[in-house]
Amino acid sequence: MPEVAPDADPDRRVVPVQQAVLGKNDAMAAALRADFRSRGLGVVNLLSSPGSGKTALLVRTLEELRPHRRAGVIVGDLATDNDAVRLRATGAPVVQVTTGTVCHLDAAMVARAAAELGLDGLDLLFIENVGNLVCPASYDLGEGLRVALLSVTEGEDKPLKYPKAFRTSHAAVLTKMDLAEAVGFDREAAVANIRNVAPEATILEVSARTGLGMAGWCAYLASHVATRRT
Amino acid sequence: MPEVAPDADPDRRVVPVQQAVLGKNDAMAAALRADFRSRGLGVVNLLSSPGSGKTALLVRTLEELRPHRRAGVIVGDLATDNDAVRLRATGAPVVQVTTGTVCHLDAAMVARAAAELGLDGLDLLFIENVGNLVCPASYDLGEGLRVALLSVTEGEDKPLKYPKAFRTSHAAVLTKMDLAEAVGFDREAAVANIRNVAPEATILEVSARTGLGMAGWCAYLASHVATRRT
Numbered sequence: 001m002p003e004v005a006p007d008a009d010p011d012r013r014v015v016p017v018q019q020a021v022l023g024k025n026d027a028m029a030a031a032l033r034a035d036f037r038s039r040g041l042g043v044v045n046l047l048s049s050p051g052s053g054k055t056a057l058l059v060r061t062l063e064e065l066r067p068h069r070r071a072g073v074i075v076g077d078l079a080t081d082n083d084a085v086r087l088r089a090t091g092a093p094v095v096q097v098t099t100g101t102v103c104h105l106d107a108a109m110v111a112r113a114a115a116e117l118g119l120d121g122l123d124l125l126f127i128e129n130v131g132n133l134v135c136p137a138s139y140d141l142g143e144g145l146r147v148a149l150l151s152v153t154e155g156e157d158k159p160l161k162y163p164k165a166f167r168t169s170h171a172a173v174l175t176k177m178d179l180a181e182a183v184g185f186d187r188e189a190a191v192a193n194i195r196n197v198a199p200e201a202t203i204l205e206v207s208a209r210t211g212l213g214m215a216g217w218c219a220y221l222a223s224h225v226a227t228r229r230t
Numbered sequence: 231m232p233e234v235a236p237d238a239d240p241d242r243r244v245v246p247v248q249q250a251v252l253g254k255n256d257a258m259a260a261a262l263r264a265d266f267r268s269r270g271l272g273v274v275n276l277l278s279s280p281g282s283g284k285t286a287l288l289v290r291t292l293e294e295l296r297p298h299r300r301a302g303v304i305v306g307d308l309a310t311d312n313d314a315v316r317l318r319a320t321g322a323p324v325v326q327v328t329t330g331t332v333c334h335l336d337a338a339m340v341a342r343a344a345a346e347l348g349l350d351g352l353d354l355l356f357i358e359n360v361g362n363l364v365c366p367a368s369y370d371l372g373e374g375l376r377v378a379l380l381s382v383t384e385g386e387d388k389p390l391k392y393p394k395a396f397r398t399s400h401a402a403v404l405t406k407m408d409l410a411e412a413v414g415f416d417r418e419a420a421v422a423n424i425r426n427v428a429p430e431a432t433i434l435e436v437s438a439r440t441g442l443g444m445a446g447w448c449a450y451l452a453s454h455v456a457t458r459r460t
Contacts, residue, residue: 017247049279049280049281049361049384050279050363050384050385050388050391050392051279051381051383051384051385051388077391078364078391078392078393078394079390079391079392079393080387080390080391082387082390082391101364101368101394103333103362103364103365130364131279131363131391131392132333132362132363132364132365133280133361133362134308134331134333134360134362134365135333135362135364135365138331151281151383153281153381153383153406153409153413154280154281155280155281157310157312158280158281160309160310160312161280161307161308161309161310161312161361162280162308162309162361163308163309164308164331176383179383179409179412179413182409182412183383183409
């Protein structure tokens with residue numbers, strides 16, 4: 001078995017650099033937050049695993065909000081503009097951030113994308129993060145609301161296994177509820193696990209396919225915007 | 231909108247440090263690979279999103295292999311030992327690596343865990359990576375086979391959106407095939423997308439719940455072990 005040499009370990013140099021990156025990100029995020037607030041703009045950062053239904057939820061949300069709220073979207077992906085194409089079909093303005101190998105969005109990416117999108121006249125800005133329950137949790141994007149999605153097909157223990165994503169979120173949204181019975185989803189266990197890591201989080205249940213829970217989710221978003229304007 | 235200052239950017243210091251980390255990891259992985267090979271040990275690194283069914287597939291695989299092959303498991307998670315508990319119930323030796331905030335396993339973690347597990351007498355070593363389709367793709371663990379899982383509930387476009395995980399894998403396994411009809415899974419599109427980024431990859435389809443495709447998957451693993459012994 002090869003020995004692990006603890007000396008001359010480049011890993012040791014990662015921590016201070018990461019702290020500097022996160023410190024810079026936090027400062028940029030604070031400036032963004034102040035700017036968003038001064039505009040009365042509600043900004044929502046959506047986090048989840050790949051395939052939990054962020055884009056499907058957003059498409060349906062944009063359709064339901066359209067008569068009442070003007071919403072824009074920044075969408076992050078390592079590769080492809082599939083999600084941006086789906087989102088643009090709703091008529092909402094969308095800017096895609098292609099991250100290549102980077103596993104999360106950061107505040108500087110959001111600042112550039114927001115400048116490209118143009119925020120004037122918007123009530124809401126959705127940020128669809130890279131599909132990843134780990135790295136995005138460490139990057140403040142200046143959002144007013146952070147929302148972690150958990151699809152019923154992923155297993156009820158994911159909040160315990162990826163605690164930071166849920167602990168740092170204002171709301172946890174259970175998605176694909178129309179599949180709950182088919183996959184034997186244990187709703188009580190999932191809620192208990194979310195409560196365990198994020199006792200204060202608002203918990204919502206939706207199906208973007210059937211529309212279940214969309215009214216409650218949109219009301220939650222509307223109340224966030226109303227709060228921003230006071 | 232806050233300006234993005236390109237100067238004095240700590241991000242710029244990340245790349246050389248990451249390269250040093252990856253270079254060190256590659257060296258450690260090469261040493262591990264030589265050690266595994268000298269033992270005739272087949273080592274399989276499983277990558278996927280959270281909740282794609284790595285543990286469920288492994289539990290069923292360990293049960294089916296048990297009469298014929300001696301297999302051990304190294305399992306990575308940010309938090310909880312839920313998966314290790316499930317895997318140990320099969321009777322296989324299991325070592326858990328708790329990564330905290332680290333979004334992937336690396337070769338040094340595997341070297342330590344392998345020493346703890348003990349490799350004497352094993353035919354196969356499974357490494358269940360952290361649930362993440364981004365970061366684990368960059369870390370060679372000395373494995374002989376890298377396998378990326380895609381559950382039918384995640385959406386057919388994930389190979390295009392997370393290309394490195396699939397491009398660097400020897401096999402792509404479509405999991406939860408028992409749910410394919412319920413979720414309207416487009417098998418042809420998924421296969422075409424895998425082929426697009428990983429033309430040489432072996433594609434397998436399984437359901438750990440019903441047992442569909444398990445014989446083919448176990449035969450694939452057995453042929454890998456047989457190859458190692460020659």
